[in-house]
Amino acid sequence: MGFSVYLEGTSPLTASKSEAAGERGAMTSIRDIAQAANASVATVSRVINNSGYVSAETRARVEAAIAALEYTPNAGAQRLRSGASRMVGVVLPALDVPFFAILAHVLERELFRRGYQALICCTDESADQEARYISTLLSQQVDGVVAASVLADAGQYRRIADAGIPIVAIDRDLPDLAVVSIKADHALGGRMMADHLLALGHRRFAVIGAPAHSPPVLARVQGVVDRLAEAGLQAQIELGRVHDFDACRDLARVVLTGAGRPTALIGTTDIAAIGAIHAAIGMGLAVPQDVSVIGFDDLPAARYVLPALTTVAQPLRSMAEQAVAQLCAMMAGQALPAPADLALKLVQRDTTAPPPPEA
Amino acid sequence: MGFSVYLEGTSPLTASKSEAAGERGAMTSIRDIAQAANASVATVSRVINNSGYVSAETRARVEAAIAALEYTPNAGAQRLRSGASRMVGVVLPALDVPFFAILAHVLERELFRRGYQALICCTDESADQEARYISTLLSQQVDGVVAASVLADAGQYRRIADAGIPIVAIDRDLPDLAVVSIKADHALGGRMMADHLLALGHRRFAVIGAPAHSPPVLARVQGVVDRLAEAGLQAQIELGRVHDFDACRDLARVVLTGAGRPTALIGTTDIAAIGAIHAAIGMGLAVPQDVSVIGFDDLPAARYVLPALTTVAQPLRSMAEQAVAQLCAMMAGQALPAPADLALKLVQRDTTAPPPPEA
DNA sequence: TTGTACGCGTTATCAG
DNA sequence: CTGATAACGCGTACAA
Numbered sequence: 060m061g062f063s064v065y066l067e068g069t070s071p072l073t074a075s076k077s078e079a080a081g082e083r084g085a086m087t088s089i090r091d092i093a094q095a096a097n098a099s100v101a102t103v104s105r106v107i108n109n110s111g112y113v114s115a116e117t118r119a120r121v122e123a124a125i126a127a128l129e130y131t132p133n134a135g136a137q138r139l140r141s142g143a144s145r146m147v148g149v150v151l152p153a154l155d156v157p158f159f160a161i162l163a164h165v166l167e168r169e170l171f172r173r174g175y176q177a178l179i180c181c182t183d184e185s186a187d188q189e190a191r192y193i194s195t196l197l198s199q200q201v202d203g204v205v206a207a208s209v210l211a212d213a214g215q216y217r218r219i220a221d222a223g224i225p226i227v228a229i230d231r232d233l234p235d236l237a238v239v240s241i242k243a244d245h246a247l248g249g250r251m252m253a254d255h256l257l258a259l260g261h262r263r264f265a266v267i268g269a270p271a272h273s274p275p276v277l278a279r280v281q282g283v284v285d286r287l288a289e290a291g292l293q294a295q296i297e298l299g300r301v302h303d304f305d306a307c308r309d310l311a312r313v314v315l316t317g318a319g320r321p322t323a324l325i326g327t328t329d330i331a332a333i334g335a336i337h338a339a340i341g342m343g344l345a346v347p348q349d350v351s352v353i354g355f356d357d358l359p360a361a362r363y364v365l366p367a368l369t370t371v372a373q374p375l376r377s378m379a380e381q382a383v384a385q386l387c388a389m390m391a392g393q394a395l396p397a398p399a400d401l402a403l404k405l406v407q408r409d410t411t412a413p414p415p416p417e418a
Numbered sequence: 419m420g421f422s423v424y425l426e427g428t429s430p431l432t433a434s435k436s437e438a439a440g441e442r443g444a445m446t447s448i449r450d451i452a453q454a455a456n457a458s459v460a461t462v463s464r465v466i467n468n469s470g471y472v473s474a475e476t477r478a479r480v481e482a483a484i485a486a487l488e489y490t491p492n493a494g495a496q497r498l499r500s501g502a503s504r505m506v507g508v509v510l511p512a513l514d515v516p517f518f519a520i521l522a523h524v525l526e527r528e529l530f531r532r533g534y535q536a537l538i539c540c541t542d543e544s545a546d547q548e549a550r551y552i553s554t555l556l557s558q559q560v561d562g563v564v565a566a567s568v569l570a571d572a573g574q575y576r577r578i579a580d581a582g583i584p585i586v587a588i589d590r591d592l593p594d595l596a597v598v599s600i601k602a603d604h605a606l607g608g609r610m611m612a613d614h615l616l617a618l619g620h621r622r623f624a625v626i627g628a629p630a631h632s633p634p635v636l637a638r639v640q641g642v643v644d645r646l647a648e649a650g651l652q653a654q655i656e657l658g659r660v661h662d663f664d665a666c667r668d669l670a671r672v673v674l675t676g677a678g679r680p681t682a683l684i685g686t687t688d689i690a691a692i693g694a695i696h697a698a699i700g701m702g703l704a705v706p707q708d709v710s711v712i713g714f715d716d717l718p719a720a721r722y723v724l725p726a727l728t729t730v731a732q733p734l735r736s737m738a739e740q741a742v743a744q745l746c747a748m749m750a751g752q753a754l755p756a757p758a759d760l761a762l763k764l765v766q767r768d769t770t771a772p773p774p775p776e777a
Numbered sequence: 778t779t780g781t782a783c784g785c786g787t788t789a790t791c792a793g
Numbered sequence: 794c795t796g797a798t799a800a801c802g803c804g805t806a807c808a809a
Binding site: 086129131132133134135136138139144153154155157160161163164165167168171176177178179180181183188192194195197198199200218222304333336337340359360362363364365 | 445488490491492493494495497498503512513514516519520522523524526527530535536537538539540542547551553554556557558559577581663692695696699718719721722723724
Binding site: 458464471472495497500 | 778779780781784785786787
């Protein structure tokens with residue numbers, strides 16, 4: 060009876076609370092369902108987390124109450140208590156660029172499959188933005204971070220690493236931070252582009268594209284340069300600052316206008332190559348009869364152009380999958396899985412052919 | 419002196435805690451900086467939130483401590499305390515589809531600009547996934563939701579609405595849920611496509627594309643049908659289930675092979691139209707001399723194809739901006755801003771021309 | 778102007 | 794097997 064009196068003392072309070080559901084409906088808490096199931100909060104917690112012993116009968120009562128009251132655990136409270144948020148920050152420059160959109164898509168999907176929510180952060184290539192995003196991620200206590208940012212400033216990521224949060228870098232390095240870095244061999248990719256065109260018989264090359272501040276892009280260019288040097292050849296190189304269709308097309312136009320017009324145009328990306336195709340055709344040149352064009356990435360757009368673009372495919376989706384696998388291992392404190400290979404592949408379509416006879 | 423003794427009593431505890439920073443570094447809390455600044459937690463909180471009175475001197479000390487200890491507020495605790503998470507759920511089918519990627523990009527950027535973190539959820543068009551995402555959003559206590567999902571099952575969103583969380587729908591309706599819906603006039607868009615081709619003199623039409631379960635797509639088709647009916651004409655209609663380049667190309671190929679070949683192909687989206695161009699050219703037909711093609715959306719890819727695609731542009735970015743503006747007003751409990759108009763625009767490029775003479 | 782103390786919803790520890 | 798209870802970090806009445 061004394062027990063009953065104690066309950067009566069607290070219940071009016073709870074009643075008045077559920078009454079005040081006016082604006083932001085007060086969440087039904089573990090306590091509400093404890094009361095409804097005639098159990099203690101501890102027992103309810105045990106049911107929810109499958110931890111400790113709970114009799115089948117009690118469990119049934121609790122589960123019924125959970126279903127009836129449409130209980131949803133409060134993630135904020137769980138996080139406060141446990142320190143883990145089941146959230147992962149995904150930092151990238153933009154989503155309206157297919158390369159990063161595809162990356163983000165696969166990352167998000169794989170993370171969610173394993174019970175993590177992705178916190179996607181678009182830095183717009185602004186260091187300022189990036190710093191603010193990092194603060195947010197810290198504040199949100201993310202359990203891990205995937206960084207696909209192009210910014211050179213690794214300083215911000217030090218704050219993450221210092222907090223003991225594991226980081227995986229995609230398509231870039233994060234020097235001095237003990238992290239995993241997932242990326243294709245871009246220098247090799249450059250060599251592959253040059254190789255293909257050399258084999259077709261080309262001797263006059265130009266490399267056009269952007270963005271010049273991106274390490275992967277520069278690595279590709281270097282690969283081209285190295286391979287051509289081995290053949291005793293050089294390339295005209297025109298790199299722009301912004302990675303934009305129009306800008307790349309204009310770059311190609313300049314290259315095609317100069318004396319000793321190249322017979323092979325190497326785009327640093329598919330977009331650059333597509334711009335080059337437009338430039339050539341706009342000048343009355345035939346692709347690939349007058350000029351060959353090759354790209355890099357093999358984005359969906361590579362198949363949309365006519366003629367369809369020959370390009371070097373990057374295993375974007377595998378990269379994302381592998382990044383998640385590695386990060387999850389780090390977050391769980393397990394041994395890192397062996398890195399699967401990220402082989403590049405030449406995809407020959409319709410924009411490359413032997414150079415015209417007179418060249 | 420008694421004061422000093424009191425401090426000594428508590429400090430060893432704090433010291434031992436910061437020592438145990440082993441695995442997941444224990445966050446520096448408001449208490450740590452209170453101690454460092456020789457102030458109380460209340461004062462520190464006041465400084466952080468700019469609420470209540472704080473002397474300039476104290477404020478300076480506190481801010482110095484915050485900077486020195488690299489304090490970051492614990493979002494989980496803030497949320498637990500305040501009930502607001504400063505997070506917004508963004509539910510869409512996929513990110514590897516440019517239409518949604520662009521939407522997500524602008525939504526994310528605009529939300530962050532206003533202090534909200536986007537929680538991007540890709541449902542992959544699976545009702546099951548969607549339900550699980552909704553649970554997560556509830557669990558995370560998001561302050562609002564933007565839904566661009568294609569799923570017809572509005573039932574899940576009732577759970578959100580029931581929790582008193584404001585919802586804005588983009589590019590779809592959410593019937594029976596008192597929400598704002600941001601979308602272009604797709605029926606009018608269909609009419610515009612038909613109008614343009616009729617004005618050029620076309621009389622034999624086909625509509626091809628996907629996905630057939632998308633209300634906006636169906637509205638466009640209906641617009642085409644209505645406009646053609648006014649001209650006493652009909653169209654052959656072929657809608658597929660998956661919205662995929664190859665599938666759409668195959669659809670167009672079938673249409674172009676049949677008797678009474680159409681002179682005008684209307685794609686339900688840019689991707690469908692691009693597929694149609696490939697089909698036509700692959701069959702030896704010239705675009706636009708033999709067959710005209712028009713698309714819908716004006717995605718970047720519309721400019722990549724050759725010839726460049728004539729299409730009806732949808733103000734994607736304005737839609738996203740407006741969705742955020744509306745949602746923020748709802749979350750702040752303010753009056754909804756007047757909806758700016760979302761005018762469609764015909765973008766004439768190189769895939770439409772008068773039909774061939776013999777037609 | 779500043780400090781104390783309570784409670785938000787959870788989980789984990791400890792008694793029963 | 795189950796229940797009471799102490800934190801987690803923060804914001805805020807209320808007291809000083």
